[in-house]
Amino acid sequence: MSRKGNAGDSGDGERTVDRRDVLQGAATGAVALTGVTAFSGSASAGTCLKLNASDAPDGFPMIEDGSTSGDFPWGTDELLVFVHGWQEELSGDATGQAYTCKMALDETSYGGDVVGFKYPSNNPWWWSAKDTAEEHGRELADWLRDYMSDHPGTTVRLVCHSLGARASLACLDELQSTGDSVTSLSLLGAAVDGDSITEGWWSDGEFYDAVANGAEQVDNFHSGSDAVLEYIYSIGEFGSQALGDDGADGTAPGDYDDVDVTDSVADHCEYFQPGNGCMDQVVDQF
Secondary structure: OOOOOOEOOOOOOOOOOOOHHHHHHHHHHHHHHHHHHHOOOOOOHHHHHOOOOOOOOOOOEEEEEEEEOOOOOOOOOOOEEOOOOOOOHHHHHHHHHHHHHHHHOOOOOOOOOEEEOOOOOOOOHHHHHHHHHHHHHHHHHHHHHHHHHHOOEEEEEEEEEEEEEOOOOOOHHHHHOOOOOOEEEEOOOOEOOOOOOOOOOOOOOOOHHHHHOOOOOOEEEEEOHHHHHHHHHHHHHHOOEEEEHHOOOEEOOOOOOEEEEEOOOOOOOOOOOOOOHHHHHHHHOO
């Protein structure tokens, strides 16, 4: 992307570092260091390395790079795709996390088939990781279009965690651009700005159309006990509030609901854990 010249430009094509560059670099480095520390087992995210049964069985179905693997449920009545977050290799890997979500869903009344979506998320630099998540979320939309075209009777749901919210919202944005949509999106500890899904002159609104048109229903499960979003996300985003911290900041589309799960989710990796977390509340919203 080209930049306009300013007082800091030297005139020979070189560009001096301005204050925003320093702030963004410092924030990116800080969130990379503190984020990796948190996901490595700090008090604020202690369960991230302890996801139950993180070793999924052979043949667990996954989507990656536009292809599927494992015992994939083609043409099932209901397909739920779990989208993992940042630094997934530090917390059970993509397949293990998807299987963990499945086990939590098995404890509820949910009867659909669960698969995982894997994208490259292990870049320690937050701003670059966000771009990668969005890029691969749009690729997931391409896969879903083909799947839904081939299996029009299947109900398709997305459940995402943390940075997976950016991938999933980008997926919805890509789907709605061609008039397509999924049945529902459930956001768990969403690591996107609270005003990214709202409208108004003060709102960013980046994913407003995605929420309004890319799914029939979007539910945001947020926890005030999620210290990773309250503190680490805020560092990386210049003080912005995360959607998964305190819900939407502004007027959201009519198909959107905030669900406060502070009482049942104590940290950033607990949302989709068996035995606790909030997957029963997720299913209640279906």
